[in-house]
Amino acid sequence: MTLNLMLTERELKLKSVQYRKALLRLIKACGAGHTGGDLSCLDILNVLYNRIMRVSPETFKSPDRDYYIQSKGHCAEALFVVLADMGFFPESDLETLNRYGSHYIGHPTRDVNGVEQNTGALGHGLAVAVGIALAGKMDRKDYRVFTLLGDGELAEGSNWEAGMTAAHYRLDNLVAIVDRNGLQITGSTEDVCQLSPLDEKFESFGFAVQRCDGNDVGELVRVLESVPFRPGKPSLVLAKTRKGKGVSFMENVAKWHHGVPSDEDFKRAMTELEAAQAAIA
Amino acid sequence: MMEQALANLEVFAATLLELAREDSGLLVVTSDSRGSAKLAPFAKAAPGQIVEVGIAEQNLVGVAAGLAAAGKKVFAVSPACFLTARSFEQIKNDLCYSNRPVNAVGISAGVSYGALGTTHHSLHDYAALRAVHNITIVAPADNFETREAVRAAAQLPKPVYLRFGKKKMPHLPRVDSAFELGKASLIREGAHLSFLACGETVAPAFSAAELLAKEGIQCRILSLHTVKPLDQAAVRKAATETGRVITVEEHSVSGGLGEACAGLLLQEGIHARFKIVGFPDDHTVTGSQEEIFRHYGLDGPSLAKAGRELLEKQ
Numbered sequence: 015m016t017l018n019l020m021l022t023e024r025e026l027k028l029k030s031v032q033y034r035k036a037l038l039r040l041i042k043a044c045g046a047g048h049t050g051g052d053l054s055c056l057d058i059l060n061v062l063y064n065r066i067m068r069v070s071p072e073t074f075k076s077p078d079r080d081y082y083i084q085s086k087g088h089c090a091e092a093l094f095v096v097l098a099d100m101g102f103f104p105e106s107d108l109e110t111l112n113r114y115g116s117h118y119i120g121h122p123t124r125d126v127n128g129v130e131q132n133t134g135a136l137g138h139g140l141a142v143a144v145g146i147a148l149a150g151k152m153d154r155k156d157y158r159v160f161t162l163l164g165d166g167e168l169a170e171g172s173n174w175e176a177g178m179t180a181a182h183y184r185l186d187n188l189v190a191i192v193d194r195n196g197l198q199i200t201g202s203t204e205d206v207c208q209l210s211p212l213d214e215k216f217e218s219f220g221f222a223v224q225r226c227d228g229n230d231v232g233e234l235v236r237v238l239e240s241v242p243f244r245p246g247k248p249s250l251v252l253a254k255t256r257k258g259k260g261v262s263f264m265e266n267v268a269k270w271h272h273g274v275p276s277d278e279d280f281k282r283a284m285t286e287l288e289a290a291q292a293a294i295a
Numbered sequence: 296m297m298e299q300a301l302a303n304l305e306v307f308a309a310t311l312l313e314l315a316r317e318d319s320g321l322l323v324v325t326s327d328s329r330g331s332a333k334l335a336p337f338a339k340a341a342p343g344q345i346v347e348v349g350i351a352e353q354n355l356v357g358v359a360a361g362l363a364a365a366g367k368k369v370f371a372v373s374p375a376c377f378l379t380a381r382s383f384e385q386i387k388n389d390l391c392y393s394n395r396p397v398n399a400v401g402i403s404a405g406v407s408y409g410a411l412g413t414t415h416h417s418l419h420d421y422a423a424l425r426a427v428h429n430i431t432i433v434a435p436a437d438n439f440e441t442r443e444a445v446r447a448a449a450q451l452p453k454p455v456y457l458r459f460g461k462k463k464m465p466h467l468p469r470v471d472s473a474f475e476l477g478k479a480s481l482i483r484e485g486a487h488l489s490f491l492a493c494g495e496t497v498a499p500a501f502s503a504a505e506l507l508a509k510e511g512i513q514c515r516i517l518s519l520h521t522v523k524p525l526d527q528a529a530v531r532k533a534a535t536e537t538g539r540v541i542t543v544e545e546h547s548v549s550g551g552l553g554e555a556c557a558g559l560l561l562q563e564g565i566h567a568r569f570k571i572v573g574f575p576d577d578h579t580v581t582g583s584q585e586e587i588f589r590h591y592g593l594d595g596p597s598l599a600k601a602g603r604e605l606l607e608k609q
Contacts, residue, residue: 077366081365131389138388140357142360146361146365148358152343178351179348
């Protein structure tokens with residue numbers, strides 16, 4: 015198993031900006047995408063793939079690899095941008111995203127190299143991750159299973175069924191990360207169907223929970239490097255994020271859930287991201 | 296008279312234990328259903344190969360998909376009524392769309408639960424799953440087909456839906472003892488009329504054929520144990536050679552075996568006198584499985600009567 019190239023915190027920050035730029039170019043070019051959620055979860059994906067997970071294009075078929083299941087499948091564009099950067103496929107492949115006949119569609123599918131499971135319907139990822147983690151325990155393997163959940167999708171009861179099973183089988187090789195941006199398509203998650211207090215809910219279901227700033231790569235590294243938080247318990251990272259993170263006029267605005275930037279929006283966003291990049295460099 | 300043997304469910308459980316002994320990577324996943332699935336002996340004999348998820352059918356299928364993703368050979372077992380309705384989306388996405396070779400096993404299928412009523416009946420499962428891409432649907436007729444089907448399903452690198460009742464089934468005689476998923480089994484040869492049946496309705500179709508034989512009417516009986524993919528050649532041949540076809544299924548007449556056969560014959564321009572026997576679009580009458588079968592004409596004498604009527608029809 016090859017080890018990830020250990021990027022420094024500064025390099026990770028630069029990656030995040032680079033990913034945001036690539037993401038907006040992609041969404042602008044194909045005219046569709048879940049922009050807000052993509053931007054909120056990009057730092058999490060960045061840290062997972064560049065720092066935490068033991069998986070690469072060379073080891074993707076290895077039975078000992080770490081697994082990643084993206085339960086919030088609608089943020090496929092963010093995943094595709096990161097997978098392309100990791101070398102799972104050429105970035106130019108993404109020019110076909112959503113085009114007639116392309117296997118790059120608006121949700122993750124196993125037709126795309128690097129994708130473990132077809133997702134898109136919400137509330138499915140955690141149960142699949144539980145199954146993979148359980149098999150790992152049975153086979154005494156040391157791989158970990160990471161899954162990214164949207165906060166809005168936690169209204170799906172299947173998550174809580176899977177959560178009970180994760181705790182029942184003491185799956186401390188399972189790490190669920192909630193992209194807690196607080197918004198869903200209708201508005202605030204708390205107005206649509208109150209989720210808080212999520213930490214207490216998951217703790218009562220048997221998870222060891224840690225909160226962090228899900229848009230701070232340094233905090234994400236520290237938290238994710240410390241899994242499992244408690245031996246014998248599945249880990250849950252409550253990652254507080256901002257929907258639309260990184261572009262001022264998209265941040266915390268529900269309409270950017272699947273908004274596509276106009277030419278002017280795109281220009282403004284890129285200018286902001288260039289400035290952010292210059293500040294880090 | 297046909298000899299009464301075991302319930303197909305019991306043969307399923309026994310076959311699974313044989314397979315588990317041959318392959319330590321085989322797992323059974325249950326949703327508080329090991330007792331009704333006759334899997335208590337399995338749990339005792341192979342405790343490391345059974346995973347319990349509680350009464351949570353969506354989770355049952357999702358977890359099964361994950362286990363399969365990590366290389367396990369998985370049988371996810373739950374009453375057919377819940378498995379194919381509650382977890383329909385998990386079957387569609389996590390198994391079929393993601394191509395996970397899980398065997399989803401619907402137990403106590405059709406109207407096996409009798410007077411427990413509609414919540415516990417599965418008369419929709421063929422229709423629902425026929426419309427889902429990448430799944431094989433299998434309803435074995437007797438103990439022989441059950442054993443063969445379970446073994447074949449375990450080898451198939453694709454999702455399978457297996458459907459079993461819990462009634463003791465007779466050993467059916469068969470013209471050819473070969474078994475292959477997707478190939479109809481010829482149970483009895485005849486030139487006047489064909490019964491195309493599946494699952495627990497093959498036995499009453501056979502009884503009807505025996506009654507009609509006494510009147511000089513020779514019936515062909517095909518067990519279409521694989522409802523999908525349909526053995527089109529066998530259906531085509533039966534319709535062409537006998538000219539009269541009765542399909543029989545423990546399922547709604549909408550979207551099941553009968554409509555699959557009708558669709559095939561109509562599109563190919565094969566004309567046959569044709570009748571679909573199944574459950575009408577109505578509340579199911581209360582009673583035991585046997586009484587319900589009789590009520591809707593799925594018992595031997597009723598099917599014989601349907602055969603006579605089809606022969607008389609101009």
